[in-house]
Amino acid sequence: MSRNLKALIGPSILNADLSQLFEESQKLLNNGADYLHLDVMDGHFVPNLTFGHPIVKCLRSKIKDAFFETHMMVSKPEQWIAPMADAGVNQYTFHIEPVTNVEDVCRKIRESGMKVGVAIKPGTPVSEVEKYISISDMVLIMTVEPGFGGQKFMENQMAKVQYLRENYPLLNIEVDGGVGPSTISCCANAGANMIVSGTAVIGAADQASTIKLLRDTVQTAIDK
């Protein structure tokens, strides 16, 4: 795999104690998280609700320097670009499934100063997202049906990751859903370099060593 790639671990705070969002986030960063993955759900694209830009803005006011990725599980990603940029988001990752003009959304995200992530659900073919690689900074391959934390990792999604890694050696490929110590080798060997892990990290007795294990496993595969 290309040595120019970097293993990055972005814990998801979805299943954390959200009444303590700042403390939980700071703890993850103190324990070695490379970035924070913030799951935004609108109750329409997915059957669940979380939080939006006002909460992200509050978190940003207390955490100045961490990289924030918002995973936008929403039906109208275009609607939230400006508010999320204003809230201090660094990367805006959105699902392409409900969007008719993906190029337009990518351009608007970039113009607002954020990095662009494009995401697909397990049922969406990788060819659907491949079209947008040249105008994106990262592709997210979901390894659960989006909507809830704590679900079982879908190993059959690794074929998509493998295909992308073989064809795009320098692409940032993120996996999200059911990823933890027992499934990380699978992700690392397929070629993912950006790892979202929610339940496995939040619930770990030792967060720092869990984050380190995830990162070391992925970096070892990259350096092979």
Ligand SMILES: O=C(CO)[C@H](O)[C@H](O)COP(=O)(O)O
């Ligand atoms: O996008 C998501 C769900 O839609 C979450 O990021 C994901 O589920 C992470 O949590 P876990 O590691 O517990 O699966």
Ligand SMILES: [Fe+2]
């Ligand atoms: Fe997510």
